[in-house]
Amino acid sequence: MNFWESFQLGLREIWAHKFRSLLTMLGIILGVSSLVAMSALVKGMERGAKEALIAVGGLQKIRVEPAEVPAEQQHLRDQAVGVTMKDVQALRHSAPLVTDLSPEMRLPNATLTANGKHFRPFVCAGVWPIALPMSEHVLAHGRMFNEIDDEQARSVCVIGTATRDELFGSPEEVGHEVIPIGETLLINRQPFTIIGLFQHYESEQQRKERELAQLEPKRAPTGPTRGRGGGGGGRRGGNFVFWLKNASVFLPLNTVWIKFRSGLAASPDPRLSTLELKIADVERMNVALQQIRNVLMSTHQGIEDFSFRTQEEWAENINTFIRNARLSGGIIAGNSLLVGGIGIMNIMLASISGRIREIGIRKAVGAGTGDVFFQILVESVVIAILGGLVGLAASYGLVRIISQLSPTENTPVITVTAMVLAFGSSVGIGILAGLFPAFKAARLDPIEALRYE
Amino acid sequence: MALLELQNVSKVYHLGGEEIRALDDVSLDIEAGQFISIIGPSGSGKSTLMHILGCLDTPTHGTIRLDGVMIQDASPRQLAAIRNRKIGFVFQFFNLLPKLNVLQNVELPMVYSGISARARRERAIAALRLVEMENRSKHRPSQLSGGQQQRAAIARALVNDPKIIFADEPTGNLDSHTGEVILELFRKLSSEGRTIILVTHDPEIAAVTPRRIEIRDGRISEKVDPELAGLDRLATGRLPAAAS
Numbered sequence: 128m129n130f131w132e133s134f135q136l137g138l139r140e141i142w143a144h145k146f147r148s149l150l151t152m153l154g155i156i157l158g159v160s161s162l163v164a165m166s167a168l169v170k171g172m173e174r175g176a177k178e179a180l181i182a183v184g185g186l187q188k189i190r191v192e193p194a195e196v197p198a199e200q201q202h203l204r205d206q207a208v209g210v211t212m213k214d215v216q217a218l219r220h221s222a223p224l225v226t227d228l229s230p231e232m233r234l235p236n237a238t239l240t241a242n243g244k245h246f247r248p249f250v251c252a253g254v255w256p257i258a259l260p261m262s263e264h265v266l267a268h269g270r271m272f273n274e275i276d277d278e279q280a281r282s283v284c285v286i287g288t289a290t291r292d293e294l295f296g297s298p299e300e301v302g303h304e305v306i307p308i309g310e311t312l313l314i315n316r317q318p319f320t321i322i323g324l325f326q327h328y329e330s331e332q333q334r335k336e337r338e339l340a341q342l343e344p345k346r347a348p349t350g351p352t353r354g355r356g357g358g359g360g361g362r363r364g365g366n367f368v369f370w371l372k373n374a375s376v377f378l379p380l381n382t383v384w385i386k387f388r389s390g391l392a393a394s395p396d397p398r399l400s401t402l403e404l405k406i407a408d409v410e411r412m413n414v415a416l417q418q419i420r421n422v423l424m425s426t427h428q429g430i431e432d433f434s435f436r437t438q439e440e441w442a443e444n445i446n447t448f449i450r451n452a453r454l455s456g457g458i459i460a461g462n463s464l465l466v467g468g469i470g471i472m473n474i475m476l477a478s479i480s481g482r483i484r485e486i487g488i489r490k491a492v493g494a495g496t497g498d499v500f501f502q503i504l505v506e507s508v509v510i511a512i513l514g515g516l517v518g519l520a521a522s523y524g525l526v527r528i529i530s531q532l533s534p535t536e537n538t539p540v541i542t543v544t545a546m547v548l549a550f551g552s553s554v555g556i557g558i559l560a561g562l563f564p565a566f567k568a569a570r571l572d573p574i575e576a577l578r579y580e
Numbered sequence: 581m582a583l584l585e586l587q588n589v590s591k592v593y594h595l596g597g598e599e600i601r602a603l604d605d606v607s608l609d610i611e612a613g614q615f616i617s618i619i620g621p622s623g624s625g626k627s628t629l630m631h632i633l634g635c636l637d638t639p640t641h642g643t644i645r646l647d648g649v650m651i652q653d654a655s656p657r658q659l660a661a662i663r664n665r666k667i668g669f670v671f672q673f674f675n676l677l678p679k680l681n682v683l684q685n686v687e688l689p690m691v692y693s694g695i696s697a698r699a700r701r702e703r704a705i706a707a708l709r710l711v712e713m714e715n716r717s718k719h720r721p722s723q724l725s726g727g728q729q730q731r732a733a734i735a736r737a738l739v740n741d742p743k744i745i746f747a748d749e750p751t752g753n754l755d756s757h758t759g760e761v762i763l764e765l766f767r768k769l770s771s772e773g774r775t776i777i778l779v780t781h782d783p784e785i786a787a788v789t790p791r792r793i794e795i796r797d798g799r800i801s802e803k804v805d806p807e808l809a810g811l812d813r814l815a816t817g818r819l820p821a822a823a824s
């Protein structure tokens with residue numbers, strides 16, 4: 128008896144007991160679909176997290192920040208200079224593993240005023256033009272200030288869309304996109320001309336939702352409009368990372384130094400709030416960090432008043448979280464698959480005890496031990512295969528239901544790997560579940576089986 | 581050489597510490613083409629004898645040679661293959677599979693001998709024609725009368741062209757007229773040169789066979805009907821001539 132015939136025989140047997148088979152399959156269906164759906168959810172989360180990671184500049188970025196002097200150097204505290212432009216020059220000359228440097232001079236608590244409105248952006252910083260590529264910013268309108276603007280300390284600025292939304296109105300409110308190029312903006316009561324507008328940053332999910340909202344006719348607003356706090360800036364919910372990036376204002380570094388010096392430490396060497404570095408190779412992160420440290424230690428006369436921050440920790444956290452989510456979800460879904468397998472074994476045992484005479488007849492006309500074993504095993508596998516296929520189909524529905532019930536930032540992504548894995552394990556479970564019943568059936572004595580009533 | 585040779589065959593069961601000799605030192609030769617009945621009351625060991633002759637079971641002691649091959653020590657797998665190719669069974673309760681139709685039931689032995697689907701169909705139809713059941717091939721066993729079911733079962737026993745056909749009380753579940761028809765069918769198959777062994781408790785049924793083996797308490801004694809044996813001798817005398 129070949130495989131195809133056994134398969135047909137199995138199908139016929141399943142068809143003969145439709146309801147019973149369906150109930151048996153249900154365990155596998157639920158197991159497979161929850162396995163696929165779980166993996167889709169985790170995949171969606173992973174994708175969202177990775178997107179956010181890329182939005183802040185990826186793994187090659189190192190941030191040098193002024194830090195508290197370590198305890199053993201407390202007595203040198205007065206000589207600590209902080210991160211300064213001198214460090215920038217030194218690193219540029221002596222740290223070959225650093226490819227780009229972007230000094231940043233932040234204006235803490237800067238207040239923007241325009242149009243009679245006030246807004247406190249998340250970032251208001253004086254930077255070099257290189258900050259544009261360094262912090263993964265892209266201009267949508269206008270231009271970035273250049274070296275000449277910086278050299279001459281011109282009063283120009285480039286703003287993000289969240290800043291624009293707050294001061295000039297978001298596209299949703301105004302009805303069309305406001306491009307405030309050429310407008311004047313007061314930063315701490317100093318006038319600046321807006322020369323550029325960043326792109327609107329958002330996750331894939333947000334973009335899709337926004338495009339969908341544009342297609343739908345606008346609903347009439349009900350009730351008073353709610354004030355928008357630090358939240359989405361007109362765009363609802365939103366991944367916070369993206370909002371922070373949108374709520375930014377960039378000024379030329381020199382301008383900040385000259386105009387707002389009073390607000391910063393008054394030392395001859397321009398003190399920076401942070402220094403962003405980009406290294407050539409993530410693989411050589413540790414070497415690069417050591418190199419940067421050496422250079423800075425020499426410019427700081429051995430006072431370690433700086434610290435490094437890399438995205439590695441964040442990336443590591445994401446990976447750990449994803450791994451844990453996958454593991455726990457996998458165990459739960461795998462359990463339900465296992466329960467499905469036990470259901471199959473149970474029903475196969477019931478099935479063979481109802482078919483002892485049939486097995487006796489088959490043996491009498493020449494079915495060998497192997498034939499009977501294979502027949503029962505295939506039947507069990509066929510149930511598992513059918514259950515697995517239905518489960519794969521059901522997983523689509525399940526994912527849809529889950530995203531309806533709790534709409535998250537991250538659309539679940541059903542992967543082929545997950546489907547293959549889930550289907551494969553359902554087949555494996557089917558084989559395991561069939562082994563014992565098949566063994567039991569194959570071992571039946573033909574004489575006893577024929578006599579069985 | 582006889583088709584089936586039993587030498588000093590015993591079968592011993594142990595039931596609750598008690599030893600039961602279902603067969604006690606039985607020696608027996610069955611020639612090809614013979615029509616034999618094994619007769620005995622229930623508990624006489626005739627079922628055990630049939631199981632051993634029919635390769636469903638192996639003896640505790642003694643040797644069996646079927647078609648020139650010693651089979652007393654065969655494994656269950658080997659026995660299954662022997663049953664499949666050399667032996668056809670007809671049972672008292674027909675033992676057709678209720679979920680399959682007549683044709684599929686008749687095809688069943690061939691499924692296990694690896695014959696292609698098309699050849700299976702052709703041979704099954706031929707076997708059904710032999711028992712005049714070809715027009716019932718699509719019926720389920722439950723849609724047939726007892727006699728028809730038994731004829732389908734005989735077709736199944738014939739389909740792999742076995743060396744020996746065993747019939748275990750083939751008329752036991754039929755009315756006397758239908759029983760006659762089935763016995764007539766066996767007689768016809770015997771006259772075509774097939775080896776048939778009829779197992780029964782009924783002397784009247786045993787009376788149709790030229791050679792009768794009586795079994796009682798696990799031991800056998802033989803009777804040969806002179807009249808029927810004459811026919812038998814005639815038949816066996818004729819067959820080798822035809823074969824040579």
